[in-house]
Amino acid sequence: MRTVVADQLAEGAKAWHWPSGWGARLAQCMPIWTAKSDDLLERRILPSEHLKQALLEAAGRAINMGKPLDLGVFLFAFVHDRIGIAASALEEHGLDRHRLACRIAHGAAMDGAERDDALAPGIDEARLVILNDDYTRMAFVVEVLESVLGMPPDQAQACMMQIHHEGRADCGVFPLAIARAKVEEVLALARERCEPLRTSLANA
Template structure:
């Protein structure tokens, strides 16, 4: 679990590689705005990120998403080009042609032609959310954390396109956090023969915020606030905690409620049942 606090974080090599490719693409197209959608194009081209998406989307949809994002980026670039006109009415593409053929004094030319590349609002939002998560995990900001942030917070056209192409948001969150969907990872435990009670166990992870765990304990398991806070800290410090003993049918129903809330909020909380 993570506390929410904001601090600076350095990108991991995979994210740095994708961002460098994204900036290079902007330069090739004389585009001074780096959008989250352009970055997603290069995220999909990364082998690791594409493998995760393939696990969480229907067959063939990742390739379709890649093509769709390339179209979105082209449309964005065309819209900005059409909005920029010289006072005489000449096309703004003249700037691109000048930049292509004039090589002397490149730095001054870049400034004159306003070719400084800046991140778009949605990209800044995604990087901020990814940094918050990564710093609290004491790890660099990598592609998995960035992808998690985009999906978890439904940021921009990038997140909308992912969902439109069949992405299972919760499965992706669990795949990034644990390597598998939570439903498959923890719920099936061996019970002692004849057992008619079960312990509901919640496990620690690096992605789920502490406040969400407290909310689960209070709303689903009806713990008083002080008890929920103490139980959350036990989970955080010891790796897991028993959160109640119930008749087996009730325990299973409560586990379903815990996982349903986690799915609804796209938090990869891990929980399961064990013999009482």
């Protein structure tokens, strides 16, 4: 958690234009200093109702995903839960919960959009592809397919299962401008719900 937050702090510090990148280095080192002081002073997180709730949610999410209770699952639950103590602290410090969720889910700082540089120049249409991950809720994927891409419920459910089992699915061919607009609409909803759903555009 400290490393992920440190990366975001360092990126934000670059925008402050502190001399010689001093702010970025400070932001990267601060969580390390804090961790060391926690050990030296024997500081521990005290039990709280928020923490218990977040732990229960993490356990439930892991069971639903069929995954072991690893650090990534717990960390994602903390970030995803808007009323959790950790998520609240992140927002109070101006950190982007959705971006942190994507970092946890995908292992890199990204906002869920894949680059579409591979699109052939001059094309008029593109395929919108949705990619699988271990953290986005299935119900949210179905909601996106229905509300943004206009699929009927049965087709949306079948498409979601294809994404889940095959790792990706083509979700429609659209004029290029409309395809890009739909990608932005999907990502806007994902940011609002803090879901790390990924999309991509491919040649039609």
